């Protein structure tokens with residue numbers, strides 16, 4: 001059933017009060033700040049998704065990055081893209097992957113894409129220590145795509161600032177200290193950015209419902225900020241009714257959704273909602289999800305004792321199992337993310353120092 005038919009639509013919230021009002025005392029909050037925070041929380045409680053508007057600098061930065069990425073994915077040959085394959089130095093978890101390489105819930109997706117992470121200098125401590133998922137982003141030659149590395153860095157800065165602002169809003173609406181979530185992201189967030197291309201010609205199996213652009217899943221982290229082009233195809237499961245609703249493109253917005261780790265961190269208040277992508281438009285679709293996630297060594301709070309699945313979430317069993325298996329009952333973002341990544345690209349699995357989950 002479409003969202004129009006079900007009468008449920010993911011809400012649109014103008015988050016400019018959160019961007020412009022950085023006062024740290026609730027007595028000096030602008031009059032629009034609290035209603036904005038409440039509207040955000042309300043959307044994340046009912047849908048786990050919200051469209052955010054009032055973020056022109058983030059939209060401009062995503063436009064600057066999506067244009068060259070789209071050209072690279074849709075116009076270049078496979079051998080050209082293979083020069084920056086994820087299979088080169090796979091531990092770094094960066095570069096291009098082809099259609100069918102990424103699995104969602106064990107099923108190969110009908111999409112190709114690019115993975116980017118925080119940019120690390122070859123001489124940095126993390127690289128010297130050989131930490132997984134650290135490295136330099138693989139980009140096409142500068143003479144073909146001038147300024148792409150700069151556009152990438154600008155987008156990371158903009159998206160991380162927006163992620164922090166939204167979590168501040170969630171904390172305020174929950175009646176917590178506005179910096180409640182901040183320590184998880186210190187010293188620096190371990191964000192990941194993906195650019196996906198859902199080719200036009202792969203629509204047949206998707207129309208039949210036997211394959212997906214991205215199969216049903218929840219996101220594992222804290223917050224996802226998604227730029228989608230104007231093609232459409234994102235579907236979100238509405239918790240109260242269990243129906244799939246469309247999340248169509250809306251100009252000058254980003255789609256923001258809750259991941260499993262934020263669902264746990266809010267005691268189940270914000271919901272990590274199953275979603276999926278089906279491109280049956282006959283046109284290529286491009287999207288760019290940005291995962292605003294804790295620092296690599298951040299300690300993650302355990303799920304509350306005897307947590308119901310409504311708290312640990314759709315895919316939160318990994319989170320709960322890792323906690324149960326750890327000696328002191330605490331796990332790091334590193335434990336969690338490396339457990340997750342080995343499931344989506346089994347052939348690129350990075351080593352973990354935790355027991356199998």
Ligand SMILES: O=C(O)CCC(=O)C(=O)O
Pocket residue numbers: 194196214219226228234275276277287288289
């Ligand atoms: O491409 C999209 O619109 C959504 C992608 C997605 O679901 C994800 O990366 O988790």
